[in-house]
Amino acid sequence: MKLLEVRDIELEVNGILLLESKHLEIYSGDRIGLIGINGSGKTTLLEQLKIESQYVSHYSTVELIPQLKDIDTVKSGGEVTLQYIRDTLSRSPHLLLLDEPTTNLDVTHIEMLDKVLQEHDGAYILVSHDRDFLDRNVNQIWEIADHKICIFKGTYSDFQEQKKQEKMHHAKEYEKYITKKTQLERAYSDKKHQARESVMYTAANGKRKETKDFHFQKIGKKLNQVAKGFKKRIEQLEEVEQPEKELHVHLDIPNEEMFLNRNIIRFNDVTCRVGNRVLWHTRPFQMKGGKHIAIVGDNGVGKTTMLRMIQENNSDIEVSPSVIFGYFSQNIDILNEEMTILDNVKETSIHDETTIRTVLARLLIKRDDVNKKISVLSGGERVKVALVKVFLSNINTLILDEPTNYLDIYTMEALTDLFKEYSGTVIFVSHDTKFVKDVADMIVEIKNKEVTVFDGTLEEYRAHQINKLRDASKEDLMLIENKIAEVLGKLSIEPSESLEQEFSELLKKKRKLME
Structure with a gap:
């Protein structure tokens, strides 16, 4: 059963084209993951699909569940989001439009949301940067790229595999193109040289001169004709664009010799309280320099509190003098609105401009985009710049509180690779299971007011x-x-x-x- 149809839609913001599509259809049973970089038009598209217009036809009921960012309630973010979704489902819509529904949700609430979606009889379009969540809940991917929507059948992992195969095919085609072009250029150069040499002779005085002999002139002309043929074939070659090279960066870490693989943070018998309420208690354990440590647990167990206590002068938590903290918690107030991206990062960076540009490019802020002012950036783009500003400052220990919120899925993957290469310490809280699995090599779990420490990955734990x-x-x-x-x-x-x-x-x- 067809639920919605789109024809000849164009979405613009301030006169700038976001995306256009000739024809889209959604049927009952479709579970669609909508992905694209920050600012590509994902939320704008959902908002347009919610309302019938000359471009959008509804054949069933449609409900939009927006991203819930500001929550002023005694309930947790997860409880509010799930309640909002349940209230929406109580109206029995056939088509659900969900914008980042896992924001503010811990693992337990995400599992509850999985169940809600799996029991939904109609269809839905889901915007999410949580790759595991997409894998569990979608059967096709709509990718917004170059102002178009490309449709891929399967889960997000299937989409990644298809993109990987496309990338490999592109690399092979480029290699074949370069090989063929090089062969033709060499053949052209050889024939031009032969044509030139065929009409030349060495005079008695040792100088090279051009002969007037008709026979040799004729040979030279034929060779020039062959050379022209090679040149024409070069011009007719279908050009294949060079694939983007992977950018790698090595950062020099302050106090590296006193820091790496040494105990830098020691928890003694620590009891964390908020008022008279005990959040958690831990027996003694250490964190080593260079470890990537994920603090995991349900909402409200005290993960963010633990991050704060590590940075504060707490008598029960000993911190080595070699540690230099850098703290990131979605706070974009550290950015100067009237300065460019590049100047904002340079202001506090201990690294050269080439390194800064490389790290920005890794997070998809490339070339002339670094010269954009902060005031024109979207919320997600500002989060990226603030993160890079902290990352490249004079630090060796990153403390991150939900660093992946409001980032697009491509930036998530790039951020994962960047942190995996980082030789400093990363201590972070994230509800994104895939991010934790890929980045962390030490797990600190808070559960039932007790802290469990495991030296290994999330899967090993x-x-x-x-x-x-x-x-x-x-x-x-x-x-x-x-x-x-x-x-x-x-x-x-x-x-x-x-x-x-x-x-x-x-x-x-x-x-x-x-x-």
Whole structure:
């Protein structure tokens, strides 16, 4: 069943074209992930699709769930977002338009949102920078690129694989083009040289002169004709654009010798309180220089509080004098609105302009874009610049509170690669599971007011937790089997109703553990 149709739509902001599309259709069962760089028109498109117009036809009910940024309530961001979605679904729309619904959601609430979407009978378009969330919940990707919408079937991972294959094909085609062009240029150069040499001779005085001999002139003309043929083939070659080279950057870290692979932050027996309420307690542990540490847990457990305590002069948390903190928490007040991107970063950077431009380019701020003033940038672009400003300042330990909020999916991937290459320490909080999986090599989990520390990746930590549960189950099973043997022994000597009841209960527990 067709739910919505778009024909000949053009979206502009302040006279600047965002995107155009000749024809789009959405059917029941479509689960669409809408992606594109910050400012490409994702939110604008959702807002246009919500309303019927000369370009947009509705064949069913349509509801938009906007991105909830400012939440003034006693409830958590996750609770407010889910309640908003449930209220919207209570009106039974066939088509849902969701703009970054995972913003403010912790892992538990994201899992709840997964269930809500999986139970939705109609269709939806989903804007999200959470790659794992997209993988679980979409069956096609709409990519906004070069002002067009390109449609890819499958999950986000399928889309990535298709883009990877396209990139590899492009690289091969460029290599074939360069090889062919080089061959033709060499052939052209050789024939021109032969044509020139065919009409030349060495005079008695040793000088090279051109012969007037008709036979040699004729040979030279033929060779020139062949050379012209090669030149024409070069001109007719379909040019293949050179693929963009991957930019790598190595940053010199302040106090590197005193810092890397050494204990730089030590937690003693720390109890974190807000008023009379205990948020968490931790036994002693250390953080080493150069580690990438993710602090994970549900909303409200005290993750951001832990980040703040690390930076403060807390008697229970010892920090090495070699540590220089850089803190980022979506605060774009550090940017001067009237200065350019480049000048804003240079103002506090300890690195040269080439390095600054390279890091900005890695986060998709390229070439002349670095000369844009902050005042003309979108919110997502400002977040990127503020992040780079902190990253390239005189620091060796980055503290990041939800650095991925409001970033587009391409910047997310670029940021992941940048942090993986960074040799300084990164201590961060993020609700984006994919980002945590790719960046972190140490996990600090806050759960049930206790802090668990694991030296390894998120996937290794999860495997460790599963193994612990299995080991605990094996121990419980052994205890129950011993108890069963003991009860059977008693039953064989002196049967009783209470022993029969106990035996029955033990068998139930055993079956449950063996499921």
